[in-house]
Amino acid sequence: MQRNHEPVTFNEWLVLHLLLLLPVYNIVLLIRTARNTEINPVLSNWAKAMLIVVGVSYLFSILTYVLLRGARYAM
Amino acid sequence: MQCNNCGRSIENRAGFCPYCGKPVMNSGGSRSITVGRSSDCNIVKSDPAVSRRHAKVTWVNGVYQIEDLGSANGTFVNGYRKTIAQISERDRITLGNSATLAFSEIQAALGYLAAPAPLPSPDPYMPSPSAVYGSDEITLGEWIAYMILSGIPILGLIMVIVWSRDQSRPSRANWAKVMILVSILGLMLFLIRFFI
Numbered sequence: 100m101q102r103n104h105e106p107v108t109f110n111e112w113l114v115l116h117l118l119l120l121l122p123v124y125n126i127v128l129l130i131r132t133a134r135n136t137e138i139n140p141v142l143s144n145w146a147k148a149m150l151i152v153v154g155v156s157y158l159f160s161i162l163t164y165v166l167l168r169g170a171r172y173a174m
Numbered sequence: 175m176q177c178n179n180c181g182r183s184i185e186n187r188a189g190f191c192p193y194c195g196k197p198v199m200n201s202g203g204s205r206s207i208t209v210g211r212s213s214d215c216n217i218v219k220s221d222p223a224v225s226r227r228h229a230k231v232t233w234v235n236g237v238y239q240i241e242d243l244g245s246a247n248g249t250f251v252n253g254y255r256k257t258i259a260q261i262s263e264r265d266r267i268t269l270g271n272s273a274t275l276a277f278s279e280i281q282a283a284l285g286y287l288a289a290p291a292p293l294p295s296p297d298p299y300m301p302s303p304s305a306v307y308g309s310d311e312i313t314l315g316e317w318i319a320y321m322i323l324s325g326i327p328i329l330g331l332i333m334v335i336v337w338s339r340d341q342s343r344p345s346r347a348n349w350a351k352v353m354i355l356v357s358i359l360g361l362m363l364f365l366i367r368f369f370i
Contacts, residue, residue, distance in 0.1 A: 116352055116356060139345075141345045144316075145312070145317050145349070151314075
Protein backbone atom coordinates (compact mmCIF):
# COMPACT_ATOMS: atom_id res chain seq x y z
CA MET A 100 0.00 0.00 0.00
CA GLN A 101 1.24 3.48 -0.86
CA ARG A 102 2.05 5.82 2.00
CA ASN A 103 0.30 9.13 2.44
CA HIS A 104 2.79 11.95 1.83
CA GLU A 105 0.37 14.84 2.29
CA PRO A 106 1.55 17.51 4.76
CA VAL A 107 0.28 16.97 8.31
CA THR A 108 -2.26 19.69 9.04
CA PHE A 109 -2.51 21.93 12.10
CA ASN A 110 -5.69 20.14 13.25
CA GLU A 111 -4.05 16.72 13.01
CA TRP A 112 -1.14 17.90 15.15
CA LEU A 113 -3.55 19.51 17.63
CA VAL A 114 -5.60 16.30 17.99
CA LEU A 115 -2.42 14.26 18.42
CA HIS A 116 -1.14 16.58 21.14
CA LEU A 117 -4.51 16.50 22.91
CA LEU A 118 -4.50 12.68 22.79
CA LEU A 119 -1.02 12.71 24.30
CA LEU A 120 -2.54 14.23 27.44
CA LEU A 121 -4.36 10.94 28.12
CA PRO A 122 -2.35 8.70 30.46
CA VAL A 123 -1.34 5.21 29.21
CA TYR A 124 -3.15 5.75 25.90
CA ASN A 125 -0.47 8.29 24.92
CA ILE A 126 2.24 5.60 25.04
CA VAL A 127 0.02 3.15 23.13
CA LEU A 128 -0.72 5.83 20.54
CA LEU A 129 2.97 6.67 20.09
CA ILE A 130 3.96 3.00 19.74
CA ARG A 131 1.14 2.31 17.26
CA THR A 132 1.99 5.42 15.20
CA ALA A 133 5.70 4.64 15.21
CA ARG A 134 5.09 1.04 14.05
CA ASN A 135 2.46 1.89 11.42
CA THR A 136 4.05 1.63 7.97
CA GLU A 137 1.00 2.90 6.10
CA ILE A 138 0.72 6.36 7.62
CA ASN A 139 2.60 9.51 6.71
CA PRO A 140 6.34 8.99 7.41
CA VAL A 141 6.44 12.44 9.03
CA LEU A 142 4.04 11.22 11.73
CA SER A 143 5.78 7.88 12.04
CA ASN A 144 9.19 9.55 12.49
CA TRP A 145 7.70 12.07 14.92
CA ALA A 146 6.26 9.25 17.05
CA LYS A 147 9.60 7.43 17.05
CA ALA A 148 11.42 10.62 18.02
CA MET A 149 8.88 11.27 20.80
CA LEU A 150 9.38 7.74 22.15
CA ILE A 151 13.16 8.17 22.09
CA VAL A 152 13.11 11.65 23.69
CA VAL A 153 10.55 10.62 26.35
CA GLY A 154 12.42 7.33 27.00
CA VAL A 155 15.78 9.11 27.38
CA SER A 156 14.14 11.76 29.64
CA TYR A 157 12.67 9.04 31.87
CA LEU A 158 15.97 7.18 32.03
CA PHE A 159 17.82 10.41 32.82
CA SER A 160 15.29 11.26 35.56
CA ILE A 161 15.53 7.79 37.11
CA LEU A 162 19.34 7.89 36.95
CA THR A 163 19.46 11.35 38.54
CA TYR A 164 17.02 10.25 41.27
CA VAL A 165 19.01 7.11 42.04
CA LEU A 166 22.31 9.00 42.08
CA LEU A 167 20.96 11.77 44.32
CA ARG A 168 19.38 9.22 46.67
CA GLY A 169 22.62 7.27 46.78
CA ALA A 170 24.59 10.42 47.51
CA ARG A 171 22.20 11.36 50.30
CA TYR A 172 22.58 7.91 51.95
CA ALA A 173 26.32 8.05 51.52
CA MET A 174 26.57 11.27 53.54
CA MET B 175 -11.10 12.84 -33.31
CA GLN B 176 -11.81 9.60 -35.23
CA CYS B 177 -9.43 6.83 -36.20
CA ASN B 178 -9.04 6.88 -40.00
CA ASN B 179 -8.58 3.09 -39.99
CA CYS B 180 -11.43 1.73 -37.83
CA GLY B 181 -13.53 4.91 -37.45
CA ARG B 182 -13.77 4.76 -33.65
CA SER B 183 -13.62 7.86 -31.51
CA ILE B 184 -10.17 8.35 -30.03
CA GLU B 185 -8.26 10.96 -28.06
CA ASN B 186 -7.02 14.03 -29.92
CA ARG B 187 -3.33 14.00 -30.94
CA ALA B 188 -3.19 10.22 -30.45
CA GLY B 189 -0.42 8.75 -32.59
CA PHE B 190 -1.91 5.25 -32.58
CA CYS B 191 -5.49 4.00 -32.30
CA PRO B 192 -6.02 2.14 -28.99
CA TYR B 193 -8.69 -0.08 -30.63
CA CYS B 194 -7.11 -1.24 -33.89
CA GLY B 195 -3.50 -0.45 -32.98
CA LYS B 196 -2.83 1.29 -36.29
CA PRO B 197 -1.19 4.70 -36.64
CA VAL B 198 -3.60 7.59 -36.81
CA MET B 199 -3.29 10.69 -38.93
CA ASN B 200 -5.19 13.90 -38.26
CA SER B 201 -8.05 14.62 -40.65
CA GLY B 202 -6.44 17.80 -41.95
CA GLY B 203 -3.00 18.66 -43.31
CA SER B 204 -0.49 16.52 -45.18
CA ARG B 205 2.59 14.47 -44.47
CA SER B 206 5.14 12.77 -46.61
CA ILE B 207 7.86 10.22 -46.23
CA THR B 208 10.64 9.05 -48.48
CA VAL B 209 11.61 5.48 -49.32
CA GLY B 210 15.01 4.45 -50.56
CA ARG B 211 18.39 2.91 -49.90
CA SER B 212 19.80 6.04 -48.26
CA SER B 213 19.80 6.15 -44.47
CA ASP B 214 18.28 9.63 -44.72
CA CYS B 215 15.00 8.12 -45.95
CA ASN B 216 12.12 7.43 -43.58
CA ILE B 217 11.84 3.85 -44.82
CA VAL B 218 15.19 2.31 -45.72
CA LYS B 219 15.33 -0.60 -48.18
CA SER B 220 18.75 -2.16 -48.53
CA ASP B 221 17.87 -3.95 -51.80
CA PRO B 222 20.43 -3.01 -54.54
CA ALA B 223 17.56 -2.58 -57.02
CA VAL B 224 16.20 0.27 -54.93
CA SER B 225 17.55 3.76 -55.64
CA ARG B 226 19.00 5.92 -52.87
CA ARG B 227 15.89 8.11 -52.93
CA HIS B 228 13.41 5.88 -54.69
CA ALA B 229 9.89 7.12 -53.97
CA LYS B 230 7.89 9.54 -51.91
CA VAL B 231 4.63 8.65 -50.17
CA THR B 232 2.33 11.54 -49.38
CA TRP B 233 -0.73 11.50 -47.16
CA VAL B 234 -3.22 14.32 -47.83
CA ASN B 235 -6.55 14.43 -46.02
CA GLY B 236 -6.74 10.66 -45.62
CA VAL B 237 -5.55 9.81 -49.16
CA TYR B 238 -2.23 8.03 -49.73
CA GLN B 239 -0.22 8.75 -52.87
CA ILE B 240 3.07 7.27 -54.03
CA GLU B 241 5.38 9.16 -56.36
CA ASP B 242 8.46 7.79 -58.05
CA LEU B 243 11.48 10.06 -57.56
CA GLY B 244 13.13 9.16 -60.87
CA SER B 245 14.34 5.77 -59.69
CA ALA B 246 16.41 3.55 -62.00
CA ASN B 247 14.20 0.47 -61.66
CA GLY B 248 10.79 2.10 -61.15
CA THR B 249 7.93 1.90 -58.70
CA PHE B 250 5.19 -0.66 -59.26
CA VAL B 251 1.64 -0.67 -57.95
CA ASN B 252 -0.10 -4.05 -58.41
CA GLY B 253 2.48 -4.92 -61.04
CA TYR B 254 2.11 -1.74 -63.10
CA ARG B 255 4.92 0.80 -63.25
CA LYS B 256 3.68 4.13 -61.99
CA THR B 257 5.20 7.61 -61.78
CA ILE B 258 2.47 8.73 -59.43
CA ALA B 259 -0.46 6.73 -58.07
CA GLN B 260 -3.07 6.74 -55.35
CA ILE B 261 -2.59 3.74 -53.08
CA SER B 262 -4.59 1.95 -50.41
CA GLU B 263 -4.20 -0.97 -48.02
CA ARG B 264 -5.21 -3.46 -50.74
CA ASP B 265 -2.45 -2.41 -53.17
CA ARG B 266 0.80 -4.33 -53.63
CA ILE B 267 3.71 -1.92 -53.94
CA THR B 268 7.06 -3.01 -55.31
CA LEU B 269 10.23 -0.95 -55.57
CA GLY B 270 12.50 -2.01 -58.40
CA ASN B 271 12.15 -5.69 -59.23
CA SER B 272 11.77 -7.34 -55.87
CA ALA B 273 11.63 -5.01 -52.85
CA THR B 274 8.11 -4.88 -51.54
CA LEU B 275 6.79 -1.96 -49.58
CA ALA B 276 4.11 -2.97 -47.09
CA PHE B 277 1.29 -0.53 -46.49
CA SER B 278 1.75 -1.02 -42.75
CA GLU B 279 5.33 0.25 -43.11
CA ILE B 280 4.02 3.43 -44.74
CA GLN B 281 1.36 3.85 -42.06
CA ALA B 282 3.88 3.27 -39.30
CA ALA B 283 6.31 5.81 -40.74
CA LEU B 284 3.57 8.38 -41.28
CA GLY B 285 2.09 7.61 -37.88
CA TYR B 286 5.47 8.09 -36.29
CA LEU B 287 5.63 11.54 -37.87
CA ALA B 288 2.06 12.24 -36.75
CA ALA B 289 2.66 11.11 -33.18
CA PRO B 290 3.30 13.91 -30.70
CA ALA B 291 6.90 14.49 -29.73
CA PRO B 292 7.94 12.45 -26.69
CA LEU B 293 8.30 14.30 -23.43
CA PRO B 294 11.85 15.40 -22.71
CA SER B 295 13.70 13.12 -20.35
CA PRO B 296 14.47 14.65 -16.95
CA ASP B 297 17.62 16.71 -16.88
CA PRO B 298 20.06 15.06 -14.44
CA TYR B 299 21.48 18.50 -13.61
CA MET B 300 18.06 20.03 -12.93
CA PRO B 301 17.42 20.14 -9.17
CA SER B 302 14.35 18.25 -8.04
CA PRO B 303 11.30 20.28 -6.89
CA SER B 304 11.93 19.12 -3.34
CA ALA B 305 15.48 20.49 -3.56
CA VAL B 306 14.16 23.85 -4.76
CA TYR B 307 11.11 24.22 -2.56
CA GLY B 308 12.24 22.04 0.33
CA SER B 309 11.13 18.55 1.20
CA ASP B 310 8.31 17.90 3.62
CA GLU B 311 9.95 14.65 4.68
CA ILE B 312 11.25 14.93 8.25
CA THR B 313 13.64 12.26 9.35
CA LEU B 314 13.91 10.75 12.80
CA GLY B 315 17.15 12.63 13.47
CA GLU B 316 15.60 15.93 12.44
CA TRP B 317 12.64 15.33 14.75
CA ILE B 318 14.91 14.59 17.70
CA ALA B 319 16.87 17.78 16.96
CA TYR B 320 13.66 19.82 16.72
CA MET B 321 12.36 18.41 20.02
CA ILE B 322 15.61 19.09 21.86
CA LEU B 323 15.92 22.60 20.36
CA SER B 324 12.31 23.48 21.12
CA GLY B 325 12.89 22.51 24.77
CA ILE B 326 15.58 25.16 25.27
CA PRO B 327 14.11 28.23 27.04
CA ILE B 328 13.69 31.38 24.87
CA LEU B 329 15.83 29.97 22.02
CA GLY B 330 13.32 27.11 21.65
CA LEU B 331 10.44 29.57 21.35
CA ILE B 332 12.34 31.63 18.75
CA MET B 333 13.11 28.47 16.76
CA VAL B 334 9.49 27.33 16.91
CA ILE B 335 8.30 30.75 15.65
CA VAL B 336 10.83 30.59 12.79
CA TRP B 337 9.73 27.05 11.83
CA SER B 338 6.05 28.03 11.96
CA ARG B 339 6.67 30.72 9.34
CA ASP B 340 8.64 28.44 6.99
CA GLN B 341 6.02 27.24 4.48
CA SER B 342 8.52 25.18 2.47
CA ARG B 343 8.01 22.43 5.08
CA PRO B 344 4.28 22.58 5.88
CA SER B 345 4.23 19.61 8.28
CA ARG B 346 6.95 21.17 10.44
CA ALA B 347 5.26 24.59 10.21
CA ASN B 348 1.95 23.13 11.43
CA TRP B 349 3.70 21.22 14.21
CA ALA B 350 5.49 24.43 15.27
CA LYS B 351 2.18 26.31 15.35
CA VAL B 352 0.74 23.66 17.68
CA MET B 353 3.86 23.92 19.82
CA ILE B 354 3.37 27.70 20.07
CA LEU B 355 -0.26 27.13 21.08
CA VAL B 356 0.83 24.56 23.68
CA SER B 357 3.47 27.02 25.02
CA ILE B 358 0.89 29.83 25.27
CA LEU B 359 -1.56 27.52 27.09
CA GLY B 360 1.20 26.37 29.44
CA LEU B 361 2.22 29.97 30.17
CA MET B 362 -1.43 30.92 30.84
CA LEU B 363 -1.87 28.00 33.25
CA PHE B 364 1.36 28.98 35.03
CA LEU B 365 0.23 32.61 35.34
CA ILE B 366 -3.26 31.57 36.57
CA ARG B 367 -1.69 29.34 39.23
CA PHE B 368 0.82 32.04 40.14
CA PHE B 369 -1.69 34.88 40.58
CA ILE B 370 -4.72 32.97 41.91
